[in-house]
Amino acid sequence: MRAPDRCLAELRERGYLVFESFLGADELAAAQEALWLHYPRPEEYFANPAAHAWLATSQWDGLIRAPWRSWDLNRLVFHPDLLDLAERFLGSADLRLYEAELWAKYAGAVDYDQRQHRDFGNHSLVVPKRSDPAAQMTSWILLSDVSEEDGPTKVVPLRVGESVPYWPDALDGSANEYVTNYLPAGAFAEEEVSVTGPAGTLFCFRPDIVHRGSRMTGDRSARFSLLANYDVWGPRWTGRVGWATHSLSPDWGELIERATPRERTVFGFPAPGDPYWDEQTLADTQARYPRADLTPYR
């Protein structure tokens, strides 16, 4: 569902938005089913946690970068209402998907508690510019219900968190355990807000927002989310991944073949009209992606 202007204003002014029912029931159900191509179902995991030790060495074990094994997941990274929101927030239609990941967390696997921090340390080589429009948008689509027990993200409203310098004194140089050194434990305990909501909720925040992951306290909690981070093609100092690194993976072909020309551009695929396209590149690209409709590039 299209994010209303009220949400956009919240993202600009409060630094984050939480929008329930972003996904329709059918697209949510299909995406949830596809999660089990990558992760154990919660009942499977809790029946025998030791069988899933790959999820239990660090709090980041459950991260899996796109492309994934199902179109029902892949299509969500360029969901039309997400592109629409990013376009309105970032003030440009020339959007770049600079990261896309799934993230699963299971109670008891590891301690997911974090200190309050900002994410730009590994999303930019420099620091966020205090500008409007902002330069980056981080978005999370909740694929499971998230209550207070399910390790909700804890976010600090922009006006409260902005008193913290971008690079606090506790950080020296660039090699840092960011989520443990940025701010002391308990910082903003009174002001932080839990991002809870039913599956299908969209949560977005600005690159300068202070936030943290929190401990899962429910006995059998499991939290699944899909992260899609956007900026505008241009700056050379932001990013997380070069998609060509993943373009030989078995799930890549279907993604390009089924995406529209507009959707392909978020990965950096040349747009219709780009000087890249000529008879030779069209023929050879068609051979690479046999089921893609390349007529718009002619």
Ligand SMILES: O=C(O)CCC(=O)C(=O)O
């Ligand atoms: O998982 C979450 O809720 C937040 C995680 C986070 O902020 C991080 O790893 O940088």
